Amino acid sequence: MKYLCLVYLDAEHWNACPDADCADYARELADSGRMLAAEPLHGTHTATTVRVRNGQVRLFDGPFAETREMLAGFYLVDAKDLNEAIRIAAGIPPARHGSVEVRPVRELQVAPVAQKR
Template sequence: MKYLCLVYLDNEHWSACPDEKCAVYAQGLLDSGHMLAAEPLHPVHTATTVRVRNGQLSVTDGPFAETKEMLAGFYLIDARDLNEAIQLASKIPPAQHGSIEVRPVRALDLPTAAAT
């Protein structure tokens, strides 16, 4: 099953974990067959939030919500169950400085094609 591990850090700890340490962990996930994708994000001040309400586009600089911890990056992993996903997420290096949200990925619920 696929799980998205969202890495959250506050401003104070944004750069606390060196890229090399994260790259080593990511390589281990790749070597073990658990890694599907991973990317760090630029700091939150570079974010742009897009909304469409009543057909009107609204573009705002910055994140959607003001929070203490901001989304810093993600790991998309393949794990047999939530317990394994939590174990893998607990070893993501920035977990020592912020938090990791583990969320199962779901497939789109699309109607099946009618038999012809």
């Protein structure tokens, strides 16, 4: 099953974990066949939030949520269950400085696309 591990850090700890530590852990997960994707994000000052209401698109600078910790990156992993996903998340180096939210990935429920001839 796929799980998304969302890494959150506050501004004070944004750069506390060296990229090399994260790359080493990602390589370890990839070697075990559990890594599907992982990427760090730029700081929230680069974010744009998009909202559509009544057909109108509105843009906001930065993240919409008011929170101390900000989304810093993610790991998309393949784990047999939630317990294994939690063990993987506990090994993510920035977890020592912030938090990691673990969420199962839900498959979209859509009809198959018909092939054009």
